[in-house]
Amino acid sequence: MGMKLINLLIADDHALIREGLRKILSIEPQIQVVGEVENGQKAVEFCKQKEVDIVLMDINMPLMNGIEACRAIKEEHSQIGIIALTIHDQDEYLFELIKHGISGYVLKDVHPDQLIQTILGVARGESFIPPALTARVLAEFSRLxxxxxxxxxxxxxxxxxxxxxxxxxxxxxxxxxxxxxxxxxxxxxxxxxxxxxxxxxxxxxxxxxxxxxxxxxxx
Known part of the structure; x- marks a missing residue:
């Protein structure tokens, strides 16, 4: 059985981070970066026009942030896996993202191997939320x-x-x-x-x- 390529979109407002992610991901033959965008609005538009399997989504972006973009993409393309990229443990964002059907949550200082494994896992239909955050999210989840x-x-x-x-x-x-x-x-x-x-x-x-x-x- 031939290996199916994972079409991945990078959404981040920093060109340097996009470039770094592209380089890291080019190591993995199964992942194909099909595009890079600098805001949530462009991420939503891109997903309408091209075939995307997974979006690596920065949270804090201009015009439309990662949470709004996640909601918009999931409404139209429930099959697209979304992995949030964030600078620190932003719990309040994590709950919103889980509510909108996010598949993974990684910090920007994640080890490249771990990032690749997360992407491959999400492509297989798995979810990756750091265990340390699960308890806090759960408390919020129960409350709401x-x-x-x-x-x-x-x-x-x-x-x-x-x-x-x-x-x-x-x-x-x-x-x-x-x-x-x-x-x-x-x-x-x-x-x-x-x-x-x-x-x-x-x-x-x-x-x-x-x-x-x-x-x-x-x-």
């Missing part, structure tokens, strides 16, 4: 989520779905979950589709937070 929305939802989950959800909350990939439960990756994907629908979430990160909130797993 209406209890009615979640009330008794997990009663509708089967035992197997709860098992899958526990593994998701521990940050395991579909491949690792399949191996642990002795089922195929396709079955894991089917379970995840059902779980997302039943508990009313759109991605793995929200599902993981739900699992922690419902005490299926302990932090």
């Amino acid at each position: 989520t209406s209890s009615e929305q979640y009330d008794k939802k997990h009663q509708a989950l089967t035992e197997r779905e709860i098992e899958v959800l526990k593994h998701v909350a521990k940050g395991q990939s579909n491949k690792a979950i399949a191996k642990s439960l002795f089922i195929s990756e396709k079955t894991v994907k089917n379970h995840l589709t059902n779980i997302f629908q039943k508990i009313g979430v759109v991605d793995r990160t929200q599902a993981a937070l739900y699992a922690i909130k419902e005490k299926f797993v302990d932090l």
Whole structure:
């Protein structure tokens, strides 16, 4: 099976950072940088015109910031993975980003290898939120989520779905979950589709937070 290239867009208002990211990512044969833009508005426009799999999104940009751009892109192209790039742990942004379906969150001082692994992981459908931030985000998530929305939802989950959800909350990939439960990756994907629908979430990160909130797993 041929290796599918990951079409990646870099959105950052600093030319130097864009150049640095392009150089780092050119090392990985599976990643193809298809464009660079300097603000959120241009990122949204680019995604309308070209085929993009993943956007590396700076948070603080002129005209339209990364959060607004994330929301706009996800509304039209839910399949595009978005990885936020930020200078420091901006918790208040992270919650907003999770709400809008972000797939990953990395600091700008991330090791190049880790950045590449995050991109490859998001392309496989995984989520990357630093564990150190999960507890803080969860507190915010619990505070803002209406209890009615979640009330008794997990009663509708089967035992197997709860098992899958526990593994998701521990940050395991579909491949690792399949191996642990002795089922195929396709079955894991089917379970995840059902779980997302039943508990009313759109991605793995929200599902993981739900699992922690419902005490299926302990932090």
